[in-house]
Structures are given as structure tokens and as C-alpha cells.
Amino acid sequence: MSSNTLGTRQAQKLRTRRALLDAALRLLEEQSLSSLGLREVTRVVGVAPAAFYRHFRDMGDLGVALVEESLHSLHGMFRRILAGQEDSEELIDRSVEVVAEHVRAHRAHVRFLARERHGGVRAVREAIAAELERFGDEVAEALGAQEASRGWSREDVRMLAGLYVDHLVMTASALLEAAPGGEGRIADTARRQLRLISRGRRHW
């Protein structure tokens, strides 16, 4: 028996935990975390309200759990983008495509992050901010290793990384709220903007 095979006991617990997270994620498409009720979630899952406490202390706790899994997938996205070696037209095209694909595949997660980044629950806000800063650091490290950053101060590299991360977040939000079929236009604008930033970088 491999060490990560769970007993039916623990497996069942994880399944309802997952169900709670999924139900919350679904309900959060049309409201924000601070208005999401505990009973509302358990009702969707089909479980007694008290069962909620077997998994989370309160809604804020569940929110933080959602932040973690949302950003885990985001992290994969960043790594895919940064895997490219240089700052080129193809890299820009690929980045925007990766973002668009991510939004398509993880729509609920992205919406959750956009909504709760400045939302009403402090713990969740702080968890998202901390994680985005970590990503910024990661991007900065990758940028710093590139040829185009020769002679740049550490602060300037970090500033550029911040610009990229912010732009990525804005693009993802815009894609989220795009009218059906309007994603192409947004992606096109995003590519132009990245190109402009790229030129600014070359002439720093």
C-alpha cells in the first residue's frame, strides 16, 4: 500500500471538503465572500450546517483555502510563461495565450481572486497580496537573468516585474468580464500594451 493511499475514512472527509469548496466557488460567481453564508454552502452540498465546522473554522478560513488552491494553479501559469528565454514577440504572444487559456480553464478561481483581492475579508485580502508579491519576486528573478536586464538596478527590475504582474491581473480581469466573442479584442490590446512596455524596457 503506497503511503499516499488514504483510508476510506479520510478519503470521504476530503471529498466533502472538496464539495464545500466547489459549492462556495460556484456561489461566489454571483456574490462576494463576506456575504456568503455558511448554511448557503452546506445546503448546496446537501450536508448539515454543523458539518461545516469539521472542515473550516468559519467562512474566512474557507476563503483562505480557496486562495491557496487558486494561486497554486496561477503559479503553474507563471512558470509556463517564464519558461521562455527572451523578451520577444513570440514570448508576448505566448504569454497572452497562456493567460487567456488559464482564464478559460479556471474561470471561477480567477473570478474569486479578482473579486476578493480588494474584498471585504482582511485575511483573504492579505493572503492574496502576499502571494502576488511572491510572484512578483519570481518574475523579477527571471527578468534579472535575461540579457536585456544588463546594467539594471535590482529595484528597476522589481518595478518592471510589478508592471508585468499588474498588467497580467488586469488582463485576466478584463477577459473575465468580456462579452462572449470579445476576448480576441482584449487579447489584442494586451499584446500591444506588452509590446509597448517591452520597447520602454529596451530604451531604459
Place this chain on the structure above:
Amino acid sequence: MSSNTLGTRQAQKLRTRRALLDAALRLLEEQSLSSLGLREVTRVVGVAPAAFYRHFRDMGDLGVALVEESLHSLHGMFRRILAGQEDSEELIDRSVEVVAEHVRAHRAHVRFLARERHGGVRAVREAIAAELERFGDEVAEALGAQEASRGWSREDVRMLAGLYVDHLVMTASALLEAAPGGEGRIADTARRQLRLISRGRRHW
């Protein structure tokens, strides 16, 4: 008697309306609109719950009213920024200073916009999006009139304007959540980013 002098009747009504808006604004510093209760607001104002309906249909309605007054002040801010003639170092410094001052002076309004821009109330979200797009158009018009935009397509000018507006919003949000005394660092980063964008523009 001048035509905009109100009777005590109407004046009193406006005063409680204002009190409702202010109370909501205050309560929204620590939660989001979709979780803000009608009774909660009237309780702070010291008025009966039913009185609320004399002024707003529901909380979403009050939210839209807040959007309007929030963006009215934002509009003034944009006009102050765009009053400068060219794209220069001083213009960048002044823009960032104007934004910082605006955040200081209208903290609650800015927080409201940041929070509800992607928040849980559709009507409010749409009102904010529409207004920000209008601002983008305005910025684009101002940019298009500048010398530096000679030969630019309308779409490219609009794309640049979008980049500026997005950057401004991100900066305002960052200032809002900055640790006390940390505003200087954020303003500094914002200036560098604007400078980089400006270089990209010159070498388009």
C-alpha cells in the same frame, strides 16, 4: 430667492440621504456592498429601517449612487492630470502626486471603487466599468492631441490610454493598502513605471 435654494422640506430630505450615503461609505470600509444590510445603515444614521425606502429602492440602488459621486470626484482628478500639455518628467511627477492626494482626500470613495469594481453587485460593477471606459476615452482624446502621438492609429492611442488608466487604478489601490509611511515607496515605483511606459511610447 435664488432658484437652487431648497425649502426646509427638501433640504431635510437631502440631509438624511447624505447621512445614509455617509454611513454606508463608512461601513463599507470593512465589508463589501453585497453583505451590507439595510438595517445596519439605518441604525448608524439613527433612523427607522422603513425610512430607507424613501431614498433608495434597495442596497444596489444606493451603491449606484455611491458610484456616481465617487466617479464625479475622480473625474475632477483626471482633468487636473490632463491639464498639462506634454508628456514629460514633470507631468509624471504631478500625476502621481495628484493621485496620491486624491487617495488621501477621498479614501473611502477610492476604497469603495476598488472593492466594488469586481464586487458582487452587477449593477454597481457595470456602472463602474462604464465610467472607467468613459475616462479611458477622455484620456485617449487628450493623448491623441499631443505632439508625441503623431502618426499613431486611433486604436493604438486608445490602447495607451487604457494602459494609463489601468496603471492609475492599480496605483490608487496600492496606495490605499500601503502601510503608514509606505506611500512614498509606492509613489516612487509608480513614477518609474510611468517613465518606462513613456519611453515605450516615444519609441513606438
Place this chain on the structure above:
DNA sequence: GGCCCTGGCAAACAGTTGTTTACTGACTCC
């Protein structure tokens, strides 16, 4: 001076909320 208008009130409505309690029954483990 008297009539209308209306912003605000008190009370009652049926639902909903988060949280605690004591309990059950299936899984785990020796």
C-alpha cells in the same frame, strides 16, 4: 388658516442566519 403632501415612525411579518448540544453509526486499529 386650512388642506394636501410626504419624510419618518413603530410594529409586526415570515425567513434566515451562525453556533451549540447530544447523539449515532461506520471506519480504524490492535
Place this chain on the structure above:
DNA sequence: GGAGTCAGTAAACAACTGTTTGCCAGGGCC
């Protein structure tokens, strides 16, 4: 196979929610 663990239950709790009703007092206006 028997004892112990624990995810999930049902029920009750007080507190709160948005909304409707009829009513009142006082300003606006002829």
C-alpha cells in the same frame, strides 16, 4: 472482534434580516 475515533446528524437557540402596514406631524402652498 471489540474498543475507540470522528464525520456527519437533528434540533433548538437567540439574534438578525428585508419588507409591508397604517399612522402621524409638520412644511408647502393657495
